[in-house]
Amino acid sequence: MKVPGPVSAGFAPALVHWQRRDGRHGLPWQGTRDPYRVWLSEIMLQQTQVSTVLGYYPRFLSRFPDVHALAAASEDEVMSLWSGLGYYSRARNLHRCACTVVSEHGGHFPATSSVLATLPGIGDSTAAAIAAFCHGERVSIADGNVRRVLSRLLAFEGDLSQARAQRELWQLAQSLLPERPSADDMVAYTQGLMDLGAGVCTLRQPACERCPVAALCEARRSGTTDRFPVKTKRVARRHESWWLLVLRKTEAGQLSIWLERRPPRGIWAGLHCVPVAGDDAQALAVVGEHAGAARHLPALAHALTHRELRLHPVLVDLVPGAAEPVIPNGRWVPMEQLSDVGLPAPVRSLLQQLPG
């Protein structure tokens, strides 16, 4: 497939002009060419709303103002500040990437998208965003939002659940880039693609009437915006029930919770968590003679990308002086230290609201 001449000639100028006049300008990660700040925002914004990131970004930056500070931190501290943003592999990769930048690149992010894409957690689109925003590299981003925009613009029939079609669309995206752009043009163009996907050409009901490239859009012309992007694979969400065993004890006036670390892969990988059981009997078997003290708290619903979790908290207050249950992994963590530990968001909020 080739991009029709009028589209390749008109798309970039219209988008750049629109972004400068009507696009987003006041976001805290805009107006900088510092790769650390751009990288951090790009990773936080993956699968996450701007409104959510607005709360995390400044907090993260004030604790880790540069890549050296982030690399020097423990993974636990990074996970703890990330807690609630979800997709925790991003936080682990963020830390690994900072360590790699410091140990292998002298603390400087590489300047080109091709080298950036070799770093942990930096995919092609994120690498392109960093290189375009910080160095004006003439390279196109192609995240999910941008693919949606371009697939409508070009009425692209390829199945975007397939890597091959994604690559083909990225080639087309490259041919839409501005001719001989300045660094500022690349910033406006890249931000324009993001703004268009986030606020105009949205998943449901694209606002074609205020789209700056409506005159060039094939899906709009043919009345087929709802057909694009083409994606055949639909991932059904699985339903699962988990029992969360909240073991609590008071010793020398201090209230503590038993936490263990989740396995390195799977849901909440690498985070701390209360012990998880597959059913009620399994949860109570862990506490043995303390089972009589168990209190079943109201169940919580928690949605993940591919799973719908039903969480059943079981609170057990250990009787002072009685033998503690033997659990192979984990440790007692005082309540006032919970904020220093990386916990999944629903577990953190559960522990904050335990009854007395």
Ligand code: SF4
């Ligand atoms: Fe998307 Fe409509 Fe613009 Fe086409 S005209 S790119 S469908 S918002």
